[in-house]
Amino acid sequence: MTGGRVGYIYLPDTGNLGFIAFNRYFYSQTDKEGLVIDERFNDGGHAANSIIDTLAQPLLNYWAPREGPDYATPFGAVFGPKAMIINEYAGSGGDAMPFYFRERGIGPLVGKRTWGGLVGIGGEPLLMDGGYVTAPSFAAFSKEGKWIIENEGVPPDYEVEFTPALVVQGHDPQLEKAVELVLEALKNNPPKKTARPAYPIRN
Secondary structure, eight states: OOTTOEEEEEOSOBSHHHHHHHHHHHHTTTTSSEEEEEOTTOOOBSOOHHHHHHHTOOOOEEEOOSSSOOEEESSSOOOSOEEEEEOTTOOTHHHHHHHHHHHTTOOOEEESOOOOOOOEEOOOOBOTTSOBOOOEEEOOBOTTSOBOSTTTOOOOSEEOOOOHHHHHTTOOHHHHHHHHHHHHHHHHSOOOOOOOOOOOOOO
């Protein structure tokens, strides 16, 4: 869809599988100009702010090695535009992730409002039959002092239906919109790389 310019990462949850997927697919695509992060159907797990921190890394400086091309700090990073795809089946950590993505100003959210289940559970007592008991343990509130996300979810910036008619025709309208937004951002603000300056004469 992008001629190799934009990378794609799918995050099935914000637990072990999600962290494995992120580490595998983010660091192998740091040569891309932009990214689409797909967290539809995200089963949750943790508040994955470390993934958000990695996505939000700003460029700090370049390095000029004696041999080979210049490289940047941070080394494992994509500095270009990003978009995240969300849907009504992403919840818990899958609610928190797009909330953090928006809070950090990383890029637009595309798709449908997440399902809104961010009251977490913890310390589940085990029962004799191998089952366990859960109870609400913690809830999220904003920097402004308001309860957030529970029973509301996180709304998209661009609401796009995943319509069966288009899907059977081989389309993914939410993915297509996310790619369109990243390509548009690349067009409006092309990636710039600072040229290596002339070496100073120190004698």
